[in-house]
Amino acid sequence: xxxxxxxxxxxxxxxxxYCPGCTHGIAHRLIMEVLEEKGKxxxxxxxxxxxxxxxxxxxxxxxxxxxxHGRAPxxxxxxxxxxxxxxxxxxxxxxxxxxxGMAEIVHAALRGEKFCTxxxxxxxxxxxxxxxxxxxxxxxxxxxxxxxxxxxxSGNPAVMCEMLSQLKGxxxxxxxxxxxxxxxxxxxxxxxxxxEVQEKKLGFAFVEFLSICPINxxxxxxxxxxxxxxxxxxxxxVKQFKNPLEVK
Amino acid sequence: MEERRLxxxxxxxxxxAILGGARYYFGxxxxxxxxxxxxxxxxxxxxxxxxxxxxxxxAAINMxxxxxxxxxxVFISSSSPGLALMQEGLSGLASxxxxxxxxxxxxxxxGIGNIQPGQADYYQVTRGGGNGDYHLIVFxxxxxxxxxxxxxxxxxxxxxxxxxxxIAADGMLGQxxxxxxxxxxxxxxxxxxxxxxxxxxxxxxxxxxxxNVIKSVYLKQELLxxxxxxxxxxxxxxVKELPSFEEVDLKDAEIVYVAFGTxxxxxxxxxxxxxxxxxxxxxxxxxxxWPFPREAFDGIDKSTKMVVSCELSMGQMIDDxxxxxxxxxxxxxxxRTGGMLLTPGEIVERTLKLL
Ligand SMILES: Cc1ncc(C[n+]2csc(CCOP(=O)(O)OP(=O)(O)O)c2C)c(N)n1
Ligand code: SF4
Numbered sequence: 001x002x003x004x005x006x007x008x009x010x011x012x013x014x015x016x017x018y019c020p021g022c023t024h025g026i027a028h029r030l031i032m033e034v035l036e037e038k039g040k041x042x043x044x045x046x047x048x049x050x051x052x053x054x055x056x057x058x059x060x061x062x063x064x065x066x067x068x069h070g071r072a073p074x075x076x077x078x079x080x081x082x083x084x085x086x087x088x089x090x091x092x093x094x095x096x097x098x099x100x101g102m103a104e105i106v107h108a109a110l111r112g113e114k115f116c117t118x119x120x121x122x123x124x125x126x127x128x129x130x131x132x133x134x135x136x137x138x139x140x141x142x143x144x145x146x147x148x149x150x151x152x153x154s155g156n157p158a159v160m161c162e163m164l165s166q167l168k169g170x171x172x173x174x175x176x177x178x179x180x181x182x183x184x185x186x187x188x189x190x191x192x193x194x195x196e197v198q199e200k201k202l203g204f205a206f207v208e209f210l211s212i213c214p215i216n217x218x219x220x221x222x223x224x225x226x227x228x229x230x231x232x233x234x235x236x237x238v239k240q241f242k243n244p245l246e247v248k
Numbered sequence: 249m250e251e252r253r254l255x256x257x258x259x260x261x262x263x264x265a266i267l268g269g270a271r272y273y274f275g276x277x278x279x280x281x282x283x284x285x286x287x288x289x290x291x292x293x294x295x296x297x298x299x300x301x302x303x304x305x306x307a308a309i310n311m312x313x314x315x316x317x318x319x320x321x322v323f324i325s326s327s328s329p330g331l332a333l334m335q336e337g338l339s340g341l342a343s344x345x346x347x348x349x350x351x352x353x354x355x356x357x358x359g360i361g362n363i364q365p366g367q368a369d370y371y372q373v374t375r376g377g378g379n380g381d382y383h384l385i386v387f388x389x390x391x392x393x394x395x396x397x398x399x400x401x402x403x404x405x406x407x408x409x410x411x412x413x414x415i416a417a418d419g420m421l422g423q424x425x426x427x428x429x430x431x432x433x434x435x436x437x438x439x440x441x442x443x444x445x446x447x448x449x450x451x452x453x454x455x456x457x458x459x460n461v462i463k464s465v466y467l468k469q470e471l472l473x474x475x476x477x478x479x480x481x482x483x484x485x486x487v488k489e490l491p492s493f494e495e496v497d498l499k500d501a502e503i504v505y506v507a508f509g510t511x512x513x514x515x516x517x518x519x520x521x522x523x524x525x526x527x528x529x530x531x532x533x534x535x536x537x538w539p540f541p542r543e544a545f546d547g548i549d550k551s552t553k554m555v556v557s558c559e560l561s562m563g564q565m566i567d568d569x570x571x572x573x574x575x576x577x578x579x580x581x582x583x584r585t586g587g588m589l590l591t592p593g594e595i596v597e598r599t600l601k602l603l
């Protein structure tokens with residue numbers, strides 16, 4: 001008998017603290033699967049953010065460090081200077097990356113830092129209980145926009161792939177969605193390309209994952225998946241923005 | 249062979265860091281320490297090191313955090329308002345127990361203040377400007393030579409205590425020139441060698457060891473308390489091992505000054521002038537601001553009637569002076585602030601008024 005699916009080596013045998021239906025777990029597994037398939041778990045150094053995934057190091061079986069809120073790209077920059085051949089990645093939520101850490105991510109991209117950033121866009125602040133995120137949609141209700149986000153008061157959603165793809169140093173930029181098996185397979189391919197970009201030292205690689213937060217959206221996981229497809233994908237189109245010739 | 253050179257303070261500080269083994273520097277321009285950043289950009293690559301101009305002090309300290317967690321020997325520098333932005337990272341570094349040497353070339357404050365020398369960062373550097381329970385180990389040099397020696401020693405101490413070490417210099421030391429003897433360069437600081445002494449560093453586990461996790465989040469309160477207590481065991485040791493000071497003429501002194509950094513040099517000149525007038529004075533010069541050298545005050549003679557804290561601030565170190573004296577003697581303040589300097593003449597004049 002041949003096993004057709006095995007527990008991902010890079011994931012530790014441990015229950016996660018994520019809410020039922022949360023897509024953080026899927027994103028974790030994709031990253032670890034790619035590193036496992038490349039045989040690079042032993043070369044990887046991850047940076048976990050402030051947000052629900054702060055304890056990602058409990059689940060990912062690689063060297064990891066926690067960064068202060070939003071500073072993961074700066075921390076990764078320091079690590080990559082010391083270990084230029086390591087497979088360094090940051091894993092960040094939308095509050096962490098697109099709000100408090102906006103300067104750090106933009107400057108990492110400007111410098112063409114040779115690490116990967118995996119960006120979990122769930123359009124809300126998960127850990128602190130459902131406040132508005134920079135990626136919250138117009139009209140979306142959160143605990144700090146109870147009438148729905150009003151652009152006249154609190155601006156428009158941050159479109160990170162569109163912004164970062166303008167920068168020369170960001171050589172690989174792709175937005176994927178974690179809402180269906182087909183999209184998850186595509187997401188894995190994007191993770192794999194991002195690490196290949198790093199392996200070949202081509203520049204900064206950025207993958208945005210459209211994700212769900214059923215608890216703070218107040219939706220059952222299956223409805224949350226639908227909401228993602230019907231609402232988020234319009235504002236955050238799923239596509240590859242940039243891919244260097246050297247990477248297939 | 250000892251090498252003597254005439255050097256500008258800021259450049260000498262940078263050179264000392266390199267000779268002390270620093271191979272990673274992250275900086276953001278701010279006066280009066282720009283020459284440190286410029287020097288490192290020119291010189292560090294010549295020693296196989298990495299220089300990076302960060303987008304902010306916030307980024308610089310977090311780059312230092314990453315490089316230190318990865319096992320690198322890291323030096324950073326800034327001046328007062330920049331140091332304020334670094335507090336998040338300093339608290340983080342103390343919590344993850346990672347070494348780094350930080351140079352603060354202090355200037356006038358509060359706010360943007362000005363670019364003249366100041367000592368009003370005393371609270372910021374000794375009281376833990378960041379959140380939570382932690383200390384920085386703080387040295388206060390009074391000459392360029394002493395600053396160089398403290399920077400070199402600072403790396404050893406940062407490694408030994410796995411804690412940030414801060415060198416509190418001021419704009420005057422940074423900008424002036426003095427002859428110095430260069431610290432020796434006979435030690436080897438290859439990354440492989442350094443990593444052998446840091447089994448906790450992030451390197452990738454290479455499938456040879458358990459993964460290393462460097463963290464400062466302890467969601468269970470029992471575990472955070474345990475973590476803090478463990479860090480404070482190191483601080484207890486530091487309080488026993490590190491306090492350092494210079495004492496001058498304490499015997500028979502009527503007045504004892506307490507002053508650190510460049511201010512102590514003005515005080516020494518004032519003491520000479522007062523000697524001519526028949527007033528006997530002494531000086532305690534803390535070389536470490538944290539741990540503060542409380543035992544220095546046991547050396548105060550029975551002849552002493554008053555202790556005077558001389559500072560370029562509204563009186564911050566004076567708190568530690570009072571804590572050290574435990575009410576044994578009256579304590580006065582002779583100070584200037586906002587970037588103004590205390591001249592020996594002014595110290596003499598104000599001392600005579602106190603008598
Ligand atoms: C300096 C600082 N400010 C604020 C917080 C509080 N905080 C913790 S998590 C978080 C938001 C995280 O949201 P996001 O990045 O979207 O990640 P998610 O929890 O949704 O995965 C905030 C504001 C903090 N820990 N530190
Ligand atoms: S709060 Fe949202 S993002 Fe956080 S674990 Fe729960 S579902 Fe996931």
